Amino acid sequence: MSKRGSDTGMSVGAGPDSGRRAFLGTGVGIAAATGVLAIAPGIGLIEIAQARPAGELASSKVRWGLLIDSRRCKSECQACAKACAKENAVEPGSGRPSQNSQWLRKIDLKDKVTGREVSLPMMCQHCAKPPCVDVCPTGASMQRADGIVLVDRHICIGCRYCIMACPYQARSFVHEPLHAQNPEVPRGQGCVEGCTLCVHRVDKGQQPACVQACQDSGGGAMLFGDLNDPTSDIALRIASVASSQVRADLRLNPAVRYQGI
Amino acid sequence: MIQRLLYCLVLLLAFLAPPAAAEVPKPAVAIANPGQCVAPADVMRRSHMDMLKHQRDRTLRQGERGAKYSLNACIECHASKDSGSVLGGKENFCEGCHSYVAIKLDCFECHQPKAMKTAGARP
């Protein structure tokens, strides 16, 4: 219990306002990069971060985040949503569509006054102060030191209180037994789930599947990186251009930021 | 009344149990990649659940990757030669033994019981 408490406590301070800290030492970085090459040679991915070496824990020096430029996101494009579903093996079930899990969805917006239309992907916003973590009775909803919000399905009892608490409608409840999981992305009946920021890829030094797909499809509307590293692309961008957080009024300090809304 | 019921129950059990146990054959598993496990067999038999439980918290909650113990690594070696899975029947590693000792197996409500290649995992 206390162990879990300290997990969360540590990471709450992981928000950008808790001070930007230097990124991992270069030595570690090189070791990690070679590690990636050795483990999985020949992957044609842009390595945006270094894989964490075996045995090293996620650190609160890092805070993973996304910057989404809604002006470059087209309503018809579903590349990110499709890539997310494929990567995490989130497939439609046998029930009604509203019972299917959706970790990432495209939302089309229309300004009620001016009529301006915007399209953007919406997923778990990986808040610095996540309401789902606050309300979860068992501590299954948790935040990793690097800010990624996850559901510990080992102790989730499926009460769905976190779904009630999430302001972004970003969580789904698994309504039936599953069999076709990705071995690296366990998920199952009776538990709640949501975007993991592709934690299994990020830990290997890859980008989340949605970001990769957006890039590959030429959209280039999504940028992933470490918000705490002042030299990262994402930190440089949000320091220079206007971006906003969804429901900023709730002061949850999400790690996902949007441009153009 | 209760006493009599209990007495009957005990008699019934005494009568049924030994032959029934004798009839259940020891699981005969055939695994895909035999070789050196992370610990001696008797340690694994007794403590694999503790290892897995300890590691699951470190991996999920603290983000440790590439640790010595890992469920996916278990499956990579111990999946069946034929079906590529640790579940399915008496000859499959996890299910064979767990059904022999009659202990509920909860891992695969969420985890994929097939080895990476069979499950079609992405690199």
Add this chain to the structure above:
Amino acid sequence: MATHIAYRELGNRSAFWTLFLLAGVFVAAGLVAHVVMEHHGHVITGMDNRIVWGLPHVFAVFLIVAASGALNVASTASVFGKTIYKPLAPLSGLVSLCLLAGGLAVLVLDLGRSDRMIVAATQYNFKSIFAWNIFLYTGFYAVVGVYLWMMLEKRFNKYSSAVGTAAFIWRLVLTTGTGSIFGFLIAREAYQSAIMAPMFIAYSLAYGTAIYLIVLMIACRIEARPLGDEVLRRLKNLTATFVAASLYFCAAHHLTNLYFTRNHAVEAFILVDGGSITQSFWLGQVLIGGVLPLAFLLAPGVTRCRILAACMAIVFGGLCQMYVTIIGGQAWPMDLFPGYSATSSFADGVIQQYSPGLWEILLAFSGLAIAALLMVVALRVLRILPERLDDAPQEVPLGDAPQEVPLGDASRDPAQHPR
């Protein structure tokens, strides 16, 4: 003085077995429903990713809220020293425990992983109001259990008022906790309000007292135990007061919401064009659950039949209120992007419809059945219901200062309760 009251188990065998079997059938149906839902998953229910809490939660929360209110009669006796309620107090504690058990059972059986109750019982996140509620519920059991014991064991009667006070405070906290489950949801427009907690306390008093009265009247009827007019008159006036208070809080809640422009849309949804939600609100909660019982209870020439009908109407209205609060609050879409209209494949910007499936209906109703079954069995094996509740205390002045009243004493007939 409490030693003068003679309590006895239910004696009417055929009535006991009828009620037992009736409740048992519904309990069994609920258990079957649970097994089926656990096997197939919630895919076979009317719930989905938007309406994640369905009919089982409506009934469960209703029962839990009513449970704390049912303790009201005992509190009035012990805490506020109203002697006339003393003989009624043990039944009040019992009804309360049984209702809570029914509600919690449904809550647990509706979990996605109800096989993991051991996790819920061993791992806590102390920031979660839900986790606090787990403590509040178990604590409630302990406190009311001890309270019942103090009341039923003659030697300990002298402590019952102290324990009763503890139980009284505990149950106020408990209902505050239950109300806060909703009040703390920052993102839901229909909830997020501090008034949820006091409002739930008012509701709980009305629902609990109504259910208590129903149980009391039915039990006395089938047992042919006398139940005095004076006792009933006071209880029904108490109930009417609580119903009025509930209506007041409800009005205050909606009027405050209407004051804020940003809440107009959600209020319009609940009050005007929400379909079944609007109907549940006006017809169920306000008319049947509020106005009608008030008229029944307060209009001159009240009969026992009318009191019973009023209490049943309050229960119905209470279920409607929970439906409006729980289902209505979820059906209304969250406003992620104020000023924009939103569409998506995940029902953004859509008012979600909910139609409960057979299994969840069975599970929901089994909550009531579990409470009833426990009550019937407990009344049959425990000495909880007084032998007579006729108006021995007729001489109590209406302003009723606490007074020693040997209720039931006059009729104490050794032949009637063999030991």
